[in-house]
């Protein structure tokens with residue numbers, strides 16, 4: 001339950017406020033009320049609790065409320081401070097407001113005035129949370145027009161989005177890395193409501209399990225070492241918008257159990273907290289794993305899978321929808337050109353057919369990376385096939401090696417993959433994030449491939465332990 005701190009040496013007034021605010025009223029939830037009779041006591045309490053509102057008397061035995069207002073505000077974090085002043089003392093009221101009081105209550109006040117102040121404080125908190133969320137995600141709404149959908153498969157996905165957007169049903173988006181799962185999630189979100197609402201994404205594979213729980217559900221101050229502040233979790237920040245759980249297949253089984261309970265009960269608690277907070281956001285989850293198979297084999301909870309897959313969107317790999325490549329190339333080049341300040345005026349038709357013939361294991365993201373590299377290399381406004389690197393797995397017909405060389409360059413798919421990874425590690429200076437970008441794959445995919453090919457890569461991002469024969 002959230003806390004209000006009342007600072008007043010008049011104990012009967014403090015008790016009266018506690019009696020009123022500890023009981024829910026209409027839309028207003030019940031609060032825990034803590035009281036302090038002096039500034040010193042308020043300081044001690046504020047070191048321990050994090051109130052959502054401070055009601056502070058003007059005159060306290062050990063100080064003047066207005067003079068102490070900046071200190072109280074600093075100690076109470078984002079909580080608004082309401083100064084309680086004597087009736088008719090307009091001068092102090094003005095001083096209090098100038099010093100940053102959120103509002104004032106002139107004594108004697110009635111219950112309705114207290115209700116109004118409490119509701120306004122809650123409203124302010126909602127807004128500041130939204131500001132915290134906006135600081136994370138300031139992207140413009142993603143529209144259906146952002147999705148290239150020339151292929152019949154993508155056309156039918158766009159239709160599906162139209163049908164499901166306005167419902168609250170959970171959505172599971174499946175597809176290989178880089179196929180556009182996040183883009184689709186954002187578009188579903190945009191069309192879910194006419195009003196702008198929060199879209200909060202979290203990559204379940206990028207955070208260790210213990211932290212992931214607190215990232216998702218938040219934590220109370222003091223709930224574990226290092227929890228010095230109460231933290232809002234993604235579920236709270238998402239409000240009635242969308243929570244995007246990327247790489248859900250990487251979530252540990254114990255955390256899956258917790259998530260399942262939240263989805264069933266539509267309620268959750270912050271780590272270390274007791275208050276039950278409502279889950280109002282829509283869940284959109286994404287995975288590049290065959291999660292149905294994982295569920296059958298016990299690596300993913302089947303009950304959670306059943307809950308998530310109310311609506312399932314299967315994004316086909318790019319190699320199965322080559323008809324999207326011309327428009328994708330055009331759209332991506334416009335985006336890349338804007339960000340690099342370089343305009344590409346011509347894309348030869350043979351380049352498009354060449355791009356259509358490549359396997360694009362990293363899908364649209366890999367295409368985007370390849371185009372970015374080519375734009376950087378292109379001296380004029382014309383994109384030529386030779387500006388595209390020919391990684392082993394993507395050998396370009398235009399750059400075929402001489403016969404004598406060809407035999408030694410023949411590689412199995414697995415060897416080619418291993419070589420591509422080693423080259424990327426070397427080119428990136430051993431930075432895993434950059435390796436993923438170069439290869440156009442996600443972190444978990446890279447981890448799996450490093451394991452598969454027994455490529456040692458020390459945890460430190462800067463020190464890859466390359467084998468001696470590395471390329």
Ligand SMILES: Nc1ncnc2c1ncn2[C@@H]1O[C@H](COP(=O)(O)OP(=O)(O)OP(=O)(O)O)[C@@H](O)[C@H]1O
Nearest residue numbers: 146147148176177178179180181182183364365442
């Ligand atoms: N159909 C599409 N039309 C336009 N752009 C697309 C399309 N699909 C993907 N993209 C672009 O490709 C890039 C990769 O897409 P996105 O990040 O959504 O893929 P993802 O499947 O979520 O990847 P990962 O599994 O690695 O997280 C983004 O820049 C996205 O805008």
